[in-house]
Amino acid sequence: MVKRAPLKLAKILLAVALLGAALALPLTARAQGDGDNLPTYVVRPGDTLSDIAFAFGVDVRALMAANHITNPNSLRAGQTLVIPGLEGVTGRLIVQKTAFGDSLFSVGRALHIPAHKLARLNHLVSPFQFYAGKPIVVPESAKPAAGERLLLGDESLLDAALRSHQSVWALVFANGLHARWDAIPGDVLIAPAGNGAKGALSAFPSGFAATLKPREWVQGRTGEVVLSAKGAEKVVGEFDGEKMPFFRWKAKPNGWVALKGIHALAEPGIYPLSLTVTLADGRSFGFAQAVRVVAGDYYYEKLNVPPSLLNPELNRKEERFLEQKTAAAMPQRYWEGKFAPPEKPPFSDCHPSYFGARRNYNSGAFFWYHTGLDFCGRVGTPIYAPAGGKVVFVGKTEIHGNVTIIDHGWGVYTLYCHQSAALVKEGQTVHKGDLIGKVGRTGRVTGPHLHWEVRVDGMPVDPQEWLDRVFP
Ligand SMILES: [Zn+2]
Structure with missing residues (x-):
């Protein structure tokens, strides 16, 4: 456990460095041969202008002006909108809903987009803004990589490659690593699978799944984290700096549950939630994500x-x-x-x-x-x-x-x-x-x-x- 702390700090520093770099780097979303035009978005059934503006982090009036829209109710499914405010980005963009367990890094790795570019595309200035359930903007052409998610222990990339029957270089390329020594203990790597396998955005290793119930927590109500973690021996959680105990849920295989009472006067906003899973074989996995707390309806x-x-x-x-x-x-x-x-x-x-x-x-x-x-x-x-x-x-x-x-x-x-x-x-x-x-x-x-x-x-x-x- 003692050795995990510097690793977390290193990840945070890396995140800060990457996001700092994001401000200076240009971004090109490759798609559909749109050349140097502004990026576009195709309206889906049920979309409203304000949903779209929120998802792309632009002002509704700027969105209307860029598309010569005078009546917001005239929007129709299938219509192509240009998205202002994303200088240097081209191609067709889509909005994808994230789940609890997705992180800026895991999404970037799965879609082969460097995290700093993904941050820039989404106007994120801190990984903390990547809360559970946040809609994120990605190039339409980017498809999540399929494959097993390997949790690295205190082992070399070569050992991990042998364990997953991959070549080291396949792991290096699939995960956007700069070199063979780039992976660190606790990292979750994608071991590429053949065509037809389903891709995932999650930061969790294979055999793990987590759900937040409800997706947004509410003042004065009970928040729940349901985790299944194959091989887990111990799970500890923390919400807003306070310990959140996990209990074994015997009704589900590998099941764990944490229940958290949210203070009735808690300030609505985003709060950090983290969990650390220790496996029986000594490997450990840590994950942190922001969770939204919304106002209850009290009189x-x-x-x-x-x-x-x-x-x-x-x-x-x-x-x-x-x-x-x-x-x-x-x-x-x-x-x-x-x-x-x-x-x-x-x-x-x-x-x-x-x-x-x-x-x-x-x-x-x-x-x-x-x-x-x-x-x-x-x-x-x-x-x-x-x-x-x-x-x-x-x-x-x-x-x-x-x-x-x-x-x-x-x-x-x-x-x-x-x-x-x-x-x-x-x-x-x-x-x-x-x-x-x-x-x-x-x-x-x-x-x-x-x-x-x-x-x-x-x-x-x-x-x-x-x-x-x-x-x-
Ligand atoms: Zn009473």
Whole structure:
């Protein structure tokens, strides 16, 4: 592990150097014998002018002017547009959707376009801008190279060539290397396959696949990375500088899953996600990509409660306490399928307040958000376990009243607050549908209800998502 760090730094420095060079080098996209004309794009069904302008990084008005378009609705599929603002580029261009696992380098290598030229074509000034799902512009004539993706260990290119039954020079040419000693441990090389084999853009070695669910992560919701990695012994992840634990998912061969709770007040934007896979044979593979976090659709609400309970120090103390109780991530998973609502009809669909609401207490500033989903109910309405788990806390708190916490494994917890009675004990195993407590009005409340929380990797997330969809 210690030896990986300088390698990563070297890659970053290389990226910076290449992108620096990008500003000075001309680019020629060879295609279709268009000579020295401006590059072109053929409109596809469903394209809008603003989509096209966004994909090519040009202003809509500049795009309209270059094509003498006065009415943006006059665009039709099959129409050829010239693309301004790409001096030195010629030929026909297409827009390709990238997936999680594609990088500027892997796409460049697969399409035989140097990374700095690809960066220039896409107006990228940093590899960080190559986020998962980004549409990228490539020459139409460029087709992804087919072949096995070889993960290099501490071996020479010659050894790698022997392992894949290739000549060294075939590897050198297929991967745009400058020389035989150009490949470094951890690099993923294309071992060219014969005609007819399907090409790929991914940076992952053969036998690996990763999916980001959903493709863009949302404030206050649960982000998921599903990885299959043949031969993996250990996977560690990091999101925005924080550890993101991966767990073995036994239902899928070579399956691993990481779940990440996104803060409800996280600034929308792009965030770095990285993972490092260590194989049983000692080779390791590292990958980093930016992931988009978009705004959730949350509303504002005003509440009045006894001023004595708004003590910020008390709030912080209680939050720290709940954080401690929900911090550990158990490698065993106790749930299967969707979670069930913790109350039965007619209360199961009745919510006095939703997750994520920006809250204003006693006419103060909007300073906090609602960390759970509230369910209606009377004092004594039964509460049921939404999924299997282990009870890790039962006790009384000042703000949340009588609280029960269930650990469902993989860093997923549920919390039951303001109860009139808790009917389970710490250490007890519960199953989906077990009676665990009764609705009450203990703690900081305006009336009887159940405040239900789902916490993932220490972060409160929208519980509705756990009722609506299956994780993983
Ligand atoms: Zn609540």
